Amino acid sequence: MKKITNQHPGPMRPILVITVMFVLFSVVYLPCFSASGAKKPNFSGTWVLNESRSDFGEYGRYWAPNKLIIVQKGKKLTIERYAPGPSGEETSFKAKYTMDGKECENSVPDQFKSITRINWLEDNKGFKSDSKINMPFQGQEMEIQSIEIYKFDEEGKSLVIESTAINEYGEFKVTFVLDKE
Numbered sequence: 001m002k003k004i005t006n007q008h009p010g011p012m013r014p015i016l017v018i019t020v021m022f023v024l025f026s027v028v029y030l031p032c033f034s035a036s037g038a039k040k041p042n043f044s045g046t047w048v049l050n051e052s053r054s055d056f057g058e059y060g061r062y063w064a065p066n067k068l069i070i071v072q073k074g075k076k077l078t079i080e081r082y083a084p085g086p087s088g089e090e091t092s093f094k095a096k097y098t099m100d101g102k103e104c105e106n107s108v109p110d111q112f113k114s115i116t117r118i119n120w121l122e123d124n125k126g127f128k129s130d131s132k133i134n135m136p137f138q139g140q141e142m143e144i145q146s147i148e149i150y151k152f153d154e155e156g157k158s159l160v161i162e163s164t165a166i167n168e169y170g171e172f173k174v175t176f177v178l179d180k181e
Contacts, residue, residue: 039124040120040124041124041125041126041151041152042072043070043072043077043127043150043159044070044071044072044073045069045070045180045181046067046068046069046180046181047067047068047069047070047159047178047179047180047181048066048067048178048179048180048181049064049065049066049067049176049177049178050158050177050178050179053158053177054174054175054176054177055174055175056174057172057173057174058172059172060163060172060174060176063083063163063165063174064083064174064176065081065082065083065176065178066082066083066084066090067081067082067178067181068080068081068082068159068178069082072099075098075099075100076096076097076098076099077096077097077098077099077118078094078095078096078097079094079095079097080092080093080094080095081093081094081095093106093108095114095116097116097118097129098118099118099119099120099127100118100119101117101118101119102117103115103116103117104116104117104118110136111135111136112133112134112135113133113134113135114131114132114133114134114146115131115132116129116130116131117129117130117131118130121149121151125151125152126149126150126151126152127149127150128147128148128149128150129146129147129148129149129150130145130146130147131145131146131147131148132144132145132146133145133146142167142168143167144165144166144167145165145166145167146163146164146165146166147163147164147166148161148162148163148164149161149162149163153177157179157180158177158178158179158180159177159178159179159180160175160176160177160178161175161176161177161178162174162175163175163176
């Protein structure tokens with residue numbers, strides 16, 4: 001009686017092994033390289049608020065920046081925000097972050113303290129800033145969770161920030177569109 005084996009005769013075996021390895025590589029490893037190797041955008045520049053394209057929601061204009069100056073170098077990110085202050089004067093605040101998911105603390109004494117984590121979006125086309133902000137409000141300390149998604153519009157010319165703030169009064173969503181100066 002002849003013994004049946006799963007081995008292919010001579011020259012077919014190497015071709016089969018190479019084909020199986022290629023398929024495994026394509027299915028398992030190639031998507032990982034494609035996603036992680038995708039070029040991440042650089043958001044550096046001076047960005048000015050485009051009020052007509054922004055959606056301020058009910059209260060959003062109060063926290064909308066008039067201008068952002070962003071400097072992105074490797075994993076380091078600096079964002080300087082210019083916005084109207086309580087009495088109408090323009091104020092600025094400069095914050096420094098890392099873009100690797102580690103906690104970064106920024107504060108303005110007697111105004112607020114924030115702990116922020118920044119991570120790239122899954123598609124590497126933008127990043128997510130997730131912050132816990134503590135600030136004095138009516139004699140008490142209020143905590144606000146702020147989630148901001150930074151990405152470019154479809155044409156790649158304007159910066160779009162989708163911002164959600166969550167506190168004890170509810171959830172507030174706004175979208176700011178900024179044009180490069």
